[in-house]
Every structure is written in structure tokens, then in C-alpha cells.
Amino acid sequence: MNGQRARWTSRSSFIIASIGAAIGLGNVWRFPYICYENGGGAFLIPYFVALFTAGIPLMILEYGLGRKMQAGAPTAFAKVRKGTEWVGWLALMVVMLIFLYYPVIMAWCVDYITYAFNLGWGTDTAGFFERDFLQLSGGPGMLGGIRWPIVIGLAVVWFAVYLCLFKGLKALSKIVFYTVIIPWIILVIMVIRGLTLPGAIEGLKFYLTPNFSVLGDPRVWLAAYGQIFFSLSLAMGTMIVYSSYLPRKSDIANNAFIVSLANCGTSFFAGFAVFSILGYLAQAMGVSVPEVTQSGLGLAFITYPTAIRLLPLVPAFFGILFFLLLLTLGIDSAFSQIEPFVAGFTDKWKLNKKWVLPIVCICGFLIGIVFTTRGGYYWLDIVDYFANTFGLTLVGLLECIVIGYVYKASKMREYVNEVSEFRIGIWWDICIKIVTPVILGISFILSVVTLIKEGYGGYPTWATIVGVVIAIGIVILSFVLMSIRGKTVTTGVSKGD
Ligand code: PFF
Secondary structure, three states, X not given: OOOOOOOOOOHHHHHHHHHHHHOOHHHHHHHHHHHHHOOHHHHHHHHHHHHHHHHHHHHHHHHHHHHHHOOOHHHHHHHHOHHHHHHHHHHHHHHHHHHHXXXXXXXXXXXXXXXXXXXXXXXXXXXXXXXXXXXXXXXXXXXXXXXXXXXXXHHHHHHHHHHHHHOOHHHHHHHHHHHHHHHHHHHHHHHHHHHOOOOHHHXXXXXXXXXXXXXXXXXXXXXXXXXXXXXXXXXXXXXHHHHHOOOOOOOOHHHHXXXXXXXXXXXXXXXXXXXXXXXXHHHHHOOOHHHHOOOOHHHHHHHHHHHHHOOOOOHHHHHHHHHHHHHHHHHHHHHHHHHHHHHHHHHHHOOOHHHHHHHHHHHHHHHHHHHHEOOHHHHHHHHHHHHHHHHHHHHHHHHHHHHHHHHHHHHHHHHHHHHOOOOOOHHHHHHHHHHHHHHHHHHHHHHHHHHHHHOOOOXXXXXXXXXXXXXXXXXXXXXXXXXXXXXXXOOOOOOOO
């Protein structure tokens, strides 16, 4: 790997790895509830508009940037213009926040797989999750000691992430096939199981019946854009570094369409698995579908276990399968968060990945222990909110400005068209220079106003202030990292293969 940049072994490895990065926990628990909270079937309209006006254009931008500059986010931005390197670092700081807590949710899945063998969550699944499993403290001010089962799960997840990455891209090119195909097979089984249950149709009606009146509400549109960004893993440096491992003359535009559509199709499909089971649960409990539907993590760790318990045949098997689904969905997203971070350092200072990777994994694990405490859940929620609401939007906005105006959208478009299987038109420039930044800008301002007016999640003000301090801290850190002199950045562009 020294000197020559590492390469995917084939185009399909790259596509599959990108799909694996995009498809994650978010497709199963986030998309379905955001969809029904924002107009059900009608949400698909803003969702697909967001996909085509922001998701795909930004994916093309990130692929183009990584492919052209042959480097991870900070060095790629430095090559655009020296002073913009911090934008790349900011992306990595945001992804760092995410990779501190994302594996903790996966650790819960590891633990829940062990409980699934005898349906250990019992009948009171909410009580089990909050009282017995997380042993929630009174609030973010009380960390209240570590929950060892979660720490053990976390160690398992980090070790798995390390194992996937340490052998480099050749091994990763193979691993991603399994980490994408296995969850897909499980998902298909879960959908078939769900659809053959009584009451499933009611659940699907609830999922898909359009309520067009919501389309006038700007919050619905913002939710759609937010979901597209999170789901496609944009603005985190992931897609930039993945495309920097592409050999010369690799297509960009078509790959971006394939990855984006595969991801969004999977989200839509996962909704069938979730809502068919919710329909069944509602029928079994003799209540309406909205009454059993929880948003957020409650859907996966409270509602779904309740439904699994009520399944007529081999419920333990489906319990194991469901949490295995989440785990396998999450693993390739997790390592796609580590790779850009590690590459940021190895590209700039020519450090040896053999050392940087284990150090990052060990530090990630140790810092992640904060989220395994009894008060850790609250912090997970706060960090998730700040990273996704502010971090992603800000980085996306900056990316559009730097490429749209500093580098020039038309120049990037020409480059993309030179190597792609089909040409992208002027519409792309309009999206990158106007549509996406305007929407992200509005979204950012609205979020700041809401935060100032209402705080977040009913937490005490000081907890929100900690969030703001972390947010400002990572911006400062990005500038500091930019200002530390790197080893010359002109190498790293290989002759291709
Ligand atoms: N896109 C992933 C999901 O939908 O679950 C989440 C994610 C992956 C976030 C990769 C961040 C990231 F770098």
C-alpha cells in the first residue's frame, strides 16, 4: 500500500461497498417512521424530489472530488484550494461523532441477539429495554456507572470493524459482498414473513396511504432532505474516500445513480417488513396501528420485540434474525465511518495505516464507553441530534459552496462527463450551486432557531450547551488540523491499474 494508492478489486466491489455504507440501521428504523410521520405515501414525493435534487447531485460531487483528487476528504479539499482543507476535516469530525455512538446501537443488537434465544425481553418490552437493559438514570447529568453487557457488545462490534478493515481494500472488496447480501436475504425473509401475517394489510395501508395535505408543510420537505443525506451517508467523507480508491477511467455518474437508487429502494422495501409486522401487532392487541407505532429507536427495541413475541411460529428464530439484520446492516456502515477518518490522517501525514487503524478503533471503543453508562442513552440522543441536524447540513452546504463556486461546478461537471457512461447536464450545476445549498441553508437556520427557542428533547439547558460546545469544538479542531503541516500531498495519485 505504500506509495501506490490502494484500489478496489473491481467496479462492483466499489458499488457494493458504497451501497453497504449507505444502507444501514437508518433504512430499517429511520425511514419507515419518518415516512409515516410525514404524510405516509405522500412523503415519497418530497423524498424522491430530495433524492434527485440533492442526494444524487451531492453523491456525484463526492465521487467526482474523491476520484479526481485521489485522496480522503481533507487532502481532497486542500487540493481544490489550500484554505478549504478544514471542510474535509469537519466532515471527519462529524463522522467521528457518529462512529462514537453508532457502534453502541449495534452493541445493543449484539445483546438482543442473545436475549432473543429465549425471548428474554418478556412481555413488558418497554420496561425491559429502559429499566432492565439500559437501566436508565434520571437524566444526562447522572451517568450512573457502566452497563457491562453493553460494553462487551461494544468490544465485539469494534473488533469486528477492525477485522474487516485491517487487511486493506483487497479483503474489504470481498467482505462487502457478504455484508450487503446477507442483510438483503434476511430482509426478504422478514418481508415474506410479515406479509403473510394477519393484519399485515392494515399496517401497509397505514404506511402507504398518502396524505397530500402535508406537502405544503416545509418541515416535511426538510425531513425528506435530512433523511436523504443521512441515508446516503453524504457529507461525511465516506463517499469521497471510497471513490478515491477507484481506478482511473471509472464511471462516476452511473455509479452515483445505482448506489442512490439501491439505497432508497431498500428503505422503501424495509418499510414493508416493519409495517406488516406492526399491522399484525395492532390486530393481535386489538388496537389501531398508530397506537403500537413508536418512533426512533423504540421501534426496533420495544415495538418489534413485542411483535416477535406474538409470532405464531418460531418467534425466537425471527427475533435472532431481526437483530442479526440490524447488525449486518450496521457493520458496513460502521466501517465506512472509520475508513474516511483513518484515510484523512494517513493521506495528510503519510502515516502507516497499520498503526492508525488500531489506535482509532481502541480510542473509539474507549470513548464510546460513555454511551454505555446508565445515562449514556441521553448522550447518544444528544450527540446524534447535533451531528445529524447541524453537522451534516453544514458540511453539505460547505461542500456545495467550495465545489460550486471555488472549484466551479462546470469544471467538475466536465471532469465527471469525461469519465462517466452518460453525461450529466447543466441541471447538476443548478442543484449544486443553488438548490441544495439554499435548502441546506434554510434547514440549518431553522434548526438553530428551533434549538434556541425550544432546546432539544426536553433536556436541561446545560446539556444542550454541552452539545453546542462540542459542535463549536469540532469546528475549531478542523482548523487546527488544517494548520498542522502535512507531508507533501502531491504523491498518492497512482498511475491507475
Ligand atoms: N447511512 C447509514 C444509515 O442509513 O444507517 C448511516 C451512516 C453511515 C451514517 C455511514 C454515517 C456514515 F458515515
